[in-house]
Amino acid sequence: MSGDDDILPLPSLMEAWRPPTGGKRTLKGATVRIRAGGKGRGQGDAAPALSQAEARAKLERIVRKAPEVMVKISGKQRGAAHLGEHFGYISRHGKLEVRSSEGEIITDEKRLKAIAADWDMLDTAMNPAGRDRPTSMSMVLSMPGGTTDAATIHDAVQAFARVEFEGQFAYMVALHTDTDHPHVHLTVATQGEDGTRFNPRKADLHHWRESFAHELRQRGVAAEATPRRARGHVQKRVRSSARHLEARTAGQGRALDIVRLTEERAAEFARSADPERRPEDVAALGRQKFIRGAYREAAAALAATGNEDDLALAEDVTRFVAGMPPAVSRRLQRAREIMMAERAAGVEGTRARGADDATGLDRDQPKPRDRER
Numbered sequence: 068m069s070g071d072d073d074i075l076p077l078p079s080l081m082e083a084w085r086p087p088t089g090g091k092r093t094l095k096g097a098t099v100r101i102r103a104g105g106k107g108r109g110q111g112d113a114a115p116a117l118s119q120a121e122a123r124a125k126l127e128r129i130v131r132k133a134p135e136v137m138v139k140i141s142g143k144q145r146g147a148a149h150l151g152e153h154f155g156y157i158s159r160h161g162k163l164e165v166r167s168s169e170g171e172i173i174t175d176e177k178r179l180k181a182i183a184a185d186w187d188m189l190d191t192a193m194n195p196a197g198r199d200r201p202t203s204m205s206m207v208l209s210m211p212g213g214t215t216d217a218a219t220i221h222d223a224v225q226a227f228a229r230v231e232f233e234g235q236f237a238y239m240v241a242l243h244t245d246t247d248h249p250h251v252h253l254t255v256a257t258q259g260e261d262g263t264r265f266n267p268r269k270a271d272l273h274h275w276r277e278s279f280a281h282e283l284r285q286r287g288v289a290a291e292a293t294p295r296r297a298r299g300h301v302q303k304r305v306r307s308s309a310r311h312l313e314a315r316t317a318g319q320g321r322a323l324d325i326v327r328l329t330e331e332r333a334a335e336f337a338r339s340a341d342p343e344r345r346p347e348d349v350a351a352l353g354r355q356k357f358i359r360g361a362y363r364e365a366a367a368a369l370a371a372t373g374n375e376d377d378l379a380l381a382e383d384v385t386r387f388v389a390g391m392p393p394a395v396s397r398r399l400q401r402a403r404e405i406m407m408a409e410r411a412a413g414v415e416g417t418r419a420r421g422a423d424d425a426t427g428l429d430r431d432q433p434k435p436r437d438r439e440r
Contacts, residue, residue, distance in 0.1 A: 074368040076122030079361035084125070084297050086277070087270040125291070126365065127380060129298065130387035133289040134214040136280045138272060141252075143201035147180070147187035150202050150254075154179035157205075157241040157252040166225065166240045168233060186237065190258040204265060205254045208279055212248030215288050223282040224251040231278060235259050296354060299391030334405055355391075362388045 117125065144150040155176060158165045165173045173179055183202075190202050208224050221242040232238050237256040242249065257265040267275075276292035283290035362384050369381035 074372070075119050075126070075365070076117045077361065077365055077368065079357075079364050080122065080126070081117070083358045083361040084293060086273045086294060123380075126384070128289055128291045129293055130362075130380070130383045132387075133291040134211045135298075136276050136283065136290050136292050137207070137209045138275045138279055139207050140204060140267070140272070141207045142205045143257075144203045144205065144254075145199070145201050147184045147202070150183035150186060151180040153203070153205060153254065154183055154239065157239070157243075157254065159245075163241055163243070168228070168236075168238045182239070186256045186258070189256070193258050193262065201257050203254050203256050204267075205252060206275075207250050207252055209248060209250035210283070210288075210290065215249075215283065215290075217242060217244045217249035219283070219286050219288060220249055221251055223279060223286055223288075224253060226282045226285075227275070227279045228253060230282075231275065235261060235263065236265050296358060299355060299358065299388075338405075338409075359388050359391065 142153070144153045154165065155161075157163070158174065158176070158179060161174050161176045163174070165179065167173065167182065173182075187202050190200070194200065208220070208227070210220060221240075225240055228238050228240060232255060236259050239254045241252045243252065255265055259265060273292070273294065280290040280292040366381040366384040366388070369377040369384065372378075
């Protein structure tokens, strides 16, 4: 029997795992979610955010690097024609099955276009002011390649959609297996049958990740859905919208080159006589210091029990913290690389000047740093 009954969940871990706030949705009973602000045993009347067993299981999954689920908003469709084209894409123009929220299995493109027209008709009827707004929103749900079979992902997504949207928003589900890893396209009507609008926020996306991971675990897959900061990541992913903008502006004389912008800002920081750290960089460093401390506290508490299973988990937690990436942004990481390279180039330059004196080579050649500029 593990000795974790008296030590988990720790308040510091609950804060480290805290999901984003600000979602508008009401959580449903079939979904597991970590609630912020819960207190542990002996710390007040509030119940802990997770049970002892849930907290330990989550800690094990995180530090032993269970695959992280992905739930991504992939686009918005406006009007029946645009939505019909989208349904054609996810069905590979009738070659793949599309499942509706009513349980209908569809391969006929005409039927898909009729559903698109129905969704648009409902949206138009509920929009007397004629505002320009999307008719539907599309999502992609997946797992890292090679971690889960396509049938399990498909089944988990259908269960997820039933829990989250059934009876409120119509939706369509299509499985794709023709890429490096299977993924599911989930398209949701933005006009709810009860008059509500489908307008997710960041907190909702995280909640959906937890809900999807929960459905996968119900099917025997050790899936997890932690915030990136809870895994030690400071560097944010480049948003799909930024990549799409970069692709659209390429070759137009005003291209958005994300790599070039990062390089320029990093070089400016590295070569500044008095570099200024952005407030978000300072905040990220402090946040990651706290999160590392939370895991170290958990490792120490587990090791103190003397229990064999607790000692093994404590060692895994310690290795997990040691393997976390540096708590710096892409800009600061690249600035550090530039400073180290230029420092090394300065040493080589000194040696080269000594060789010039001996060989009579031109001493006025530009220094490596001058050439880089």
